[in-house]
Amino acid sequence: MHTLLVLIIEGLVQGAIYAALALALVLIWRATKVINFAQGAMAMVTTYVALFVIQLGLSYWAAFAIALAFGFLLGAVVERVLVRPVESASPFNVVILTLGLYLFLEAVVPMIFGGSIRSFPPAFAITGIEVGKVQVPLSGFDLFTFGSVLVVVLLLAALFQRTNLGLRMRASAFSPEVARLLGIRVGRMLTTGWALAAVLGALAGILIAPTLLLQPTYMDEVFIFGFTGAIVGGLDSPWGSVVGGLLMGLVLTFVGYVSPDLETLAGLAILTAILMVRPQGLFSGHRERRV
Amino acid sequence: MRKAVGAVRQSGRRVPVASLWGVVGRRPLARHGLFAVLVAIAIVIFSYQVSSYTNYNLAEVAVFVIAAAGLTLLTGVNGQISLGHGALMAVGAYTTALLLKSQPNLAMILVLLTSVATTAGAGLIFGVAAARLRGPYLAGATLALALALPQLALHFSSLFGGEEGIPITPPSAPSWLGATFSSEQWLAWISVVAALVTLVLLANLMRSWVGRTLKAVRDDEVAALLAGINVGRIQVLAFVISAGCAGLAGALFAYWVGLAAPAAFSVTLSLQLLIAIVIGGLGSLVGAVWGSLVLVMVPDLTGSLASGLNLPSSIANNLPLAIFGLVLMVAILAFPGGIQGGLKRLAGLGRSRWRQHGLRRESG
Secondary structure: OHHHHHHHHHHHHHHHHHHHHHHHHHHHHHHHOOOOOOHHHHHHHHHHHHHHHHHOOOOHHHHHHHHHHHHHHHHHHHHHHHHHHHOOOOHHHHHHHHHHHHHHHHHHHHHHHOOOOEOOOOOOOOOEEEEOOEEEEEEHHHHHHHHHHHHHHHHHHHHHHHOHHHHHHHHHHHOHHHHHHOOOOHHHHHHHHHHHHHHHHHHHHHHHHHHHOEOOOOOHHHHHHHHHHHHHHOOOOHHHHHHHHHHHHHHHHHHHHHOOOHHHHHHHHHHHHHHHHOOOOOOOOOOOOOO | OHHHHHHHHHHHOOOHHHHHHHHHHHOHHHHHHHHHHHHHHHHHHHHHHOOHHHHHHHHHHHHHHHHHHHHHHHHHHOOOOOOOHHHHHHHHHHHHHHHHHHOOOOOHHHHHHHHHHHHHHHHHHHHHHHOOOOHHHHHHHHHHHHHHHHHHHHHOHHHHOOOOOEEOOOOOOOHHHOOOOOHHHHHHHHHHHHHHHHHHHHHHHHHOHHHHHHHHHHHOHHHHHHOOOOHHHHHHHHHHHHHHHHHHHHHHHHHHHOEEOHHHHOHHHHHHHHHHHHHHOOOOHHHHHHHHHHHHHHHHHHHHHHHHHOOOHHHHHHHHHHHHHHHHHHHHHHOOOHHHHHHHHHHHHHHHHHHHHHHHHHHO
């Protein structure tokens, strides 16, 4: 019973991180119909930046804020400089482009920061909180992880549903031509979308770094799990991707409890199964067109 | 029909040399075969002139050529992207390693053929799944494959040797080549022959109805469907052939490293194959050769550059991948045709200049 509780909590916390990454992929997919294969690598870069700031002697929170801000900037630059010129090219070219960026970032980061495995500090203690006399299997850092993802997701939802900017971004994603006729700067909206996605990625990167330890490839598997979460939920459904990410966290934690080697294989199995049975995802609004 | 046309043309030409070229030149198999034999002779001569280290690199190029040529058929000609060919190479390598562990004296040709067959079988399974996926979905699924499959070797470590892998003794040169003949040169010969055979077979396949069907499916699935092509079956076929090539490359790769270990078949290997076909020129077998040359030569050049400049190892080790990533981005942004596309344009430019020059002379 106790083990079950531990696994569920751990699964939900991990799932929140996958959900953040899945949501980042969905934001970009909805805006530009591109899967950003460099999403994990970009999150890795921002986490290295955070570690650099911490080593300069600044506080965790300063590093946290700087990493998210750097993510925003990185996302905007990548969209503006790399993705925009191939916007109208075949989707294949854009996939190759983001893969090139992935390779480049994973090779440049160890050149600057060294390739060895580094530890990354958590924001709060990672031991369980005591309620009364009983220690519950839920640490302050778990609460922070889950809470910060929840806050960011709710903020984004508010942005898209309640603000003028959100409306313009949705319009640009829905129909760029019409949005342009209505006077919306579509290009700027796409840049904002990529920037916000990179902030989500940066958040995921910082939150999972204390558990996985920092090295240039540490986001590879997280990216695949986030991608799978996005596919499970449906690539065009933001809420679906959050649920998908949480589900991935739960399932993979249980599999990891049986054997840690099987986690990635389980991810592949889930991905294949979903793509075979329901390629549009569990929560997608409209059906995939089959020809 | 085509034979009849050939006969008429041949009877029109009286010069025997021209008619010989007529026979060879008009039959793709004969033409490609002749070209391959000439290349093989040139490489054999070359392999005697250079050091055993260069022979070692030559074998590596040949291995990459086989895998990249297979990927060209799948991605360039049929339009199915695969980021998981490194994992398929692992299937070939582990087949070789396990086979040699149980039958150390098995003839190499049998080992290679078994590896091709096993990997083609694995390709059939992946291909059936992949045929239902498009674009980024397929890319993501194959990327997951590339990440997940090496984990199998860790999970079943008693069978696959875990992190350390399974050692393989490299093939020793037969005694009739002389006592000084190095094993590197022998492996280079075998790999080059395997690469040339693969290239000739694929070149013929691409000129046949299969090649045309593959291209039709890539260019417009609906149109291909309306033309009566079984799109799903042709996509699976492309995956199987491509996987067979990856299996052969994986087997030779295992001989080349002397080991089948999970670390060698990382995502980076899969991406390197993609780099080779994109840099070389997507959809062209010659492009796959150029790309493979680049894959082997860049680390070699950066290695000597780094040791010359006394660069720290963290920079030296990652310089090739940084260059590849950068080149990949620049290639997509500025030169989508790759090396082969650029060469073709240069050749076209030269030819039209030459023609203009000739015309001017005639008129003057």
